[in-house]
Amino acid sequence: MRQRESTIALVFLAPAFVALGVFLFYPIVQTAIYSLFDLEYSTRWREATFVGLANYGDVLASREFWGSMRFTVLFTVAAVSLEFVLGLGMALATFWVVRPLRGILRAIIVLPWAIPGVIQASMWRWLFNSDVGLLGHLAVALGLADQPPLFLADPTLAVGSVILAYVWKGASMSAIFLMGGLAMVPQHLLDAAKMDGARAWMRLRRITLPLILPTILVTLLFRTLDALRVFDIVYGLTGGGPGTTTDTLSSFAYKFYFTFVQFGRGSAYAIITFLLVTGLSLLYIRRITPHLRFR
Amino acid sequence: MRRSLHTLASLVVTAVVALFCLLPLYWVLVTSLKRPGTEFRLPLRAWPAPVSWESYLTVLGPDFRIQHAILNSLLVSAAVTAGALFLAGLAAYAIARLRFRYKVQSLTLIQMAGMAPAIVVIAPTFVLIRSLGLLSSLPGLILPNIAYSIPLSTWLLAAYFANLPFDLEDAAKTDGWPPFQVFLRVILPLAAPGLFSAGVLVFLGSWGEFMLALTISMGLPEAQTVPVAILGFSQAFQLQWAWVSAGIVLSLLPVIVLVLLFQKTVIQGLTAGAVRY
Numbered sequence: 001m002r003q004r005e006s007t008i009a010l011v012f013l014a015p016a017f018v019a020l021g022v023f024l025f026y027p028i029v030q031t032a033i034y035s036l037f038d039l040e041y042s043t044r045w046r047e048a049t050f051v052g053l054a055n056y057g058d059v060l061a062s063r064e065f066w067g068s069m070r071f072t073v074l075f076t077v078a079a080v081s082l083e084f085v086l087g088l089g090m091a092l093a094t095f096w097v098v099r100p101l102r103g104i105l106r107a108i109i110v111l112p113w114a115i116p117g118v119i120q121a122s123m124w125r126w127l128f129n130s131d132v133g134l135l136g137h138l139a140v141a142l143g144l145a146d147q148p149p150l151f152l153a154d155p156t157l158a159v160g161s162v163i164l165a166y167v168w169k170g171a172s173m174s175a176i177f178l179m180g181g182l183a184m185v186p187q188h189l190l191d192a193a194k195m196d197g198a199r200a201w202m203r204l205r206r207i208t209l210p211l212i213l214p215t216i217l218v219t220l221l222f223r224t225l226d227a228l229r230v231f232d233i234v235y236g237l238t239g240g241g242p243g244t245t246t247d248t249l250s251s252f253a254y255k256f257y258f259t260f261v262q263f264g265r266g267s268a269y270a271i272i273t274f275l276l277v278t279g280l281s282l283l284y285i286r287r288i289t290p291h292l293r294f295r
Numbered sequence: 296m297r298r299s300l301h302t303l304a305s306l307v308v309t310a311v312v313a314l315f316c317l318l319p320l321y322w323v324l325v326t327s328l329k330r331p332g333t334e335f336r337l338p339l340r341a342w343p344a345p346v347s348w349e350s351y352l353t354v355l356g357p358d359f360r361i362q363h364a365i366l367n368s369l370l371v372s373a374a375v376t377a378g379a380l381f382l383a384g385l386a387a388y389a390i391a392r393l394r395f396r397y398k399v400q401s402l403t404l405i406q407m408a409g410m411a412p413a414i415v416v417i418a419p420t421f422v423l424i425r426s427l428g429l430l431s432s433l434p435g436l437i438l439p440n441i442a443y444s445i446p447l448s449t450w451l452l453a454a455y456f457a458n459l460p461f462d463l464e465d466a467a468k469t470d471g472w473p474p475f476q477v478f479l480r481v482i483l484p485l486a487a488p489g490l491f492s493a494g495v496l497v498f499l500g501s502w503g504e505f506m507l508a509l510t511i512s513m514g515l516p517e518a519q520t521v522p523v524a525i526l527g528f529s530q531a532f533q534l535q536w537a538w539v540s541a542g543i544v545l546s547l548l549p550v551i552v553l554v555l556l557f558q559k560t561v562i563q564g565l566t567a568g569a570v571r572y
Contacts, residue, residue, distance in 0.1 A: 005393050005394050005395065006393070006394065006395035006396065008389070008393060009389040009393040009394075009395035010389075010395070011474075011537045012385045012388055012389035012393070012474070012478070013385070013389045013401060015382045015385055015386075016382045016383060016386035016405070016445050016449065017384060019382055019441055019442040019445060020408050020442055020445060020446075022418065022423075023420060023428075023438065023439040023441075023442035023443070024408045024411060024416055024442055024443075024509065025408065026419065027415070027416035027419035027420050027423070028411060028415055028416060029419075030418075030419035030422075031415050031416065031418060031419055034418065034419070043418065043419075043422050071309075074557050076529050080503065084313075090312055093308050093309075093312060095307035096305070096308070097308055097309060098301060098302050098305045101305050101306070102311050103558075104309065105308075105309050105312060106558060106562065107554075107555055107558045108309075108312060108313050108316050109312065109316060109552055110319060110558050110561055110562065111316055111317070111320070111551065111554060111555075112316050112319075114499055114551065114553070114561075115320075115503075115547065115550070116502060116503030116505065116520075116521065116522045116523065116550075116556040117503060117505060118503075118505045118522040118523075118526050119503075119521070119522055119525050119526075119543055119546065119547065120319075121526075122525055122526060122528075122529040122543060123319050123320070123322075123323050123543060124319065124538050125529065126322070126323065126326065126529075126539070126540070127319055127322060129536075131335055132334065132335050132336075132337060132339060134318075134322050134339065137339055167527075168316075168319065170316075172316065173565075175511065176561075176562055176565050176566065177565065177566055179562060179566070180562065180563075180565070180566025181566070183566075198493060202339075217351075218343045225410060228412075228413075229412040229413070231412075231414065231505070231506055232505040232506070232522070235505075235509075235526075236526055236529075247413075250412055250413070250414040253414045254386075254414060254417070254506070257417065258510070263418055267418065268430065269414075270412070270414045270415040270417075270418070271415065273412050273414055273415065274411060274412060274415040277410060277411070277412050278407065278410065278411070281406075281407060281410035282407070284410070285403055285406045285407065285410075289399060289402065289403060289406070292419065
């Protein structure tokens with residue numbers, strides 16, 4: 001009977017694993033193979049020269065790689081921390097405001113999350129427009145600048161702009177995760193602390209935050225993974241520019257593939273990104289897996 | 296007194312959050328209602344006067360046909376949702392309800408696959424889709440997207456299936472029902488709310504998928520989904536932002552309606568896997 005049940009399980013798992021195999025596992029292995037060959041303008045690796053790890057050597061010795069690596073890390077750290085602060089604030093707000101406003105507030109918070117990344121990029125490109133962009137004119141009206149800044153042409157501002165546009169959506173996503181955690185904080189604990197005279201800040205620091213710590217960790221890990229893989233917002237907003245200032249690992253690897261048509265080097269680039277993300281994602285999966293209880 | 300102070304503060308907080316979350320969307324709406332050709336006029340106004348629907352007619356007209364991209368996206372997302380829920384449902388049933396070795400390992404492997412960055416699969420996938428003759432076709436988008444959606448939906452469905460009662464399933468097994476019948480006629484009906492919630496998330500996820508859509512569509516309109524079409528508009532018409540904005544508003548309508556209708560489901564679905572301890 002037990003033997004039979006594991007056979008059935010195998011049959012039920014097979015179709016999903018075939019799909020994952022064809023469109024995820026196989027391509028990853030194939031990319032790893034590409035990365036060992038000298039491939040330009042073609043992916044026919046069987047006819048190409050085997051170069052061992054030379055592509056990795058080239059990539060790791062290039063200034064562009066370290067530039068995109070530096071930007072990706074800076075972007076990830078800045079975006080994830082900003083998102084977390086804003087997301088936590090918004091999530092707390094949905095539990096703090098008077099009851100009739102809670103549903104409305106939640107609906108407002110979820111909206112940015114649902115906007116596809118590349119459409120979001122187009123929207124922000126218009127908001128950042130140097131002639132009639134809303135943000136430039138707001139900056140002038142608030143006395144932050146004499147004239148609308150060149151958000152996407154100035155290297156420093158371009159970095160900030162990409163981060164801001166990404167955080168707009170990311171804060172929404174973080175808030176959604178944190179709302180889930182906050183919903184599970186027992187109200188009676190907070191009420192009891194209030195009766196004992198604990199102020200709001202104390203209740204937050206001593207009760208709410210420690211209780212939702214697991215959710216916070218999962219949120220930070222998940223958002224870090226997302227930020228490290230970022231592609232569409234960069235591709236749509238700056239295209240990596242000015243120059244290669246805002247190129248991330250993914251957007252630069254994409255240029256290797258489809259602009260420079262160097263599949264060998266591009267694959268080495270992609271594999272390095274993959275290894276970086278996979279190391280972290282193992283941590284993430286270890287965190288969330290034990291909590292599912294199965295028969 | 297304290298009460299009305301709380302109400303007042305709540306209104307202020309809600310307004311600030313709304314400003315942050317909705318301002319970009321509002322500005323695109325305003326731009327879409329400007330008369331084309333007046334986008335670059337100063338000073339900026341909070342509401343266009345007069346309101347013009349011309350851009351909407353333009354993007355729905357023969358030169359743009361945004362409705363074509365929206366239809367493509369609807370078809371792709373619907374097919375991906377159906378396919379992914381079926382495959383993930385089978386896998387999740389095995390993981391949540393059947394006894395077998397390497398269960399945790401199977402689930403971990405599926406989840407790892409879901410974390411792989413798109414860039415590491417895109418080149419071989421492009422070659423594969425080309426060799427199948429599916430470049431710039433909807434099936435060329437649907438098949439890989441089904442695979443991409445399996446990890447999240449397996450996760451959500453396994454969590455949901457695990458909490459279903461066992462008595463109906465055991466009764467059906469005692470009656471000698473074959474496993475697939477048990478899955479199809481006992482588990483799936485019981486899990487309808489879970490399937491729905493996973494379905495909404497898969498639908499929205501594949502609606503926004505970009506790297507594959509960009510690569511497979513090859514710049515041709517046949518298989519352009521909404522994200523690719525909008526990016527194309529905004530690059531081709533750098534000065535006609537009223538048109539681009541109208542395109543954005545129309546293509547966001549289905550998503551916004553979906554999210555506002557099923558806001559609770561979305562939040563519960565997204566947090567189900569992440570925060571249950």
